[in-house]
Amino acid sequence: MDATTSVTLDLPDGRTLRAHATTGDPDAGVVVWHHGTPQSGALLAPVVEAAARRGLRVVSYGRPSYGGSSARPGRDVASAAGDVAAVLDAFGITRAAFVGASGGGPHALACGALLGERATAVVSLAGLAPFDGFDWAAGMASDAALRAAARGRDERAALADDDGVAGFVEADWAALRGAWGALGEDAGPAGQAWPDGAIDDDVAYASPWGFALADVRVPVLLVHGGLDRVVPPAHGRRLLDLLPDAQLWQRPHDGHVSVLHALPVALDWLVDLTA
Template sequence: MGARTHTRAVTTTSRTLTLPDGRVLRAHASDAPPDAPVVVWHHGTPQSGALLEPVLAAARPRGLRVVSYARPSYGGSSPAPGRDVASAAGDVAAVLDAFDVPRAAHVGASGGGPHALACAALLPDRTTAVVSIAGLAPFDPDFDWAAGMASDAALRAASAGRGARARVDDDGVAGFVDADWHVLDGPWAALGADAGPAGAAWPDGAVDDDVAYASPWGFSPRDVRAPVLLVHGGLDGVVPSTHSRRLLGLLPDAQLWERPHDGHVSVLRALPVALDWLIDTLGD
């Protein structure tokens, strides 16, 4: 089942996939030549999983094809209560198969970062490289996970289980800085236009995401053998940059770009140069 739309000369294809366990996933891909390198975009919390114009705009001139999907309970994908971060790998493998993609790079923003790393750890033969932008590190008693967060109520509740998290109402914007609002009013307006309705329409997606972040992930970042680029804003009050520094110490092959004047959303302005890094990695 598919539908085709046009986004500024980029044709996109959307499909509803039925998985062996009976769940469905809603997936999307931009059209490109058969030999175009593929980037899987892992959306943040909450979002619909649809392809966003700023992502397409960064990928288009670089000859990249973008694939995305809605995690369970978002954007037409079936719920999967109790899912862990690692479960993304099986879902993404099905998405790649549906679009005839043998290997891909993974780019995750915010909550998409852990899911991108899961694919690298658990689909090593199908992963070329990873970019994590403002991504989370694993919940670990040896790491002060909540330090620097403007509001940690939702994630702290999530560590106590799904029921506790469901009782917390958190709009997720307490840690935004002026630079974040500026890009949401400008080049990344599509992100805000997607995230607001997604949070209202699919609150269970955000609950299950948060529980997955604050629970054992089902893999270790030490299992990721692909090269990883970590990008983080120094003013990020949603997911502080200490998370990327923590990941830097856990990942076998990683580098960190810190952007001191960026917050949680404005750091997405680094996406074009991060994609350049991916392309350079493919040439190594």
């Protein structure tokens, strides 16, 4: 894996953020990776390797209550944009593309909507849509955590032990045994170490996001697996309907994790945008 550096940022509101970046050519394109729920925010080898093969640097960070980042009570999805701006400043980065997997998808879209000219594009892999205007639970293997989150943080906290893997299909387990093993190795300990991160994530997903998808003016690539029972394919179609400049790649034989095999091609899409 490429050489990396990590920093702990002290923010004006008294919080800290733990962030990580690959080093290298300062003029290289940058991808900000938005992790799923739960994860530590550490750099993942398959992300770094796919980016490096395309001449891209990677930045990642732990959302509040994850991976050494302090809590941000009551955070919404939109709040990620301000945190990411601080991370970019810390690494001396002017512009970036934002890539999110699963719960990272909404946070990547927030950056695309709110960071203006600093945003070049967004990729959302198996990302959630806002929970309004369509039957967001249809096809989910388990919607208990998100339904509880919609009723408030206290109710979601009562389900903090939900492991979130009920919807995995065999293609997902195969991905975790293979190229995406690093994700599983990170997610399990992250869920145990930082349960508040997952609780606050779910409450943010099930509440108003704090920005309109119509305000995402950069190009967006949506990638969704047809077998996904964690975030069903209807979420990808809903996002496609709501975003001004988006395209949807549907992968009929992929689930929630195995769809990440599309990351290298999605990064090719990003590179082609600026070629």
